Amino acid sequence: xxxxxxxxxxxxxxxxxxxxxxxxxxxxxxxxxxxxxxxxxxxxxxxxxxxxxxxxxxxxxxxxxxxxxxxxxxxxxxxx
Numbered sequence: 001x002x003x004x005x006x007x008x009x010x011x012x013x014x015x016x017x018x019x020x021x022x023x024x025x026x027x028x029x030x031x032x033x034x035x036x037x038x039x040x041x042x043x044x045x046x047x048x049x050x051x052x053x054x055x056x057x058x059x060x061x062x063x064x065x066x067x068x069x070x071x072x073x074x075x076x077x078x079x080x
Contacts, residue, residue: 022047
């Protein structure tokens with residue numbers, strides 16, 4: 001994704017790579033269920049750890065908690 005480690009420090013290139021990864025993980029998660037509403041918290045967990053498991057679940061909870069604080073609402077986090 002980057003031609004050098006320093007390139008990853010460019011915020012625009014970093015955001016571009018992040019969006020590519022999120023789209024890849026969204027597509028992988030929903031490949032078997034097209035048309036299903038996208039759960040971006042699940043996608044974020046796969047962004048952090050595509051293999052899933054406890055690290056991805058912990059990341060989903062953390063993202064959900066921070067997003068809830070920003071939005072001022074409680075989000076339901078599922079744990080598949």
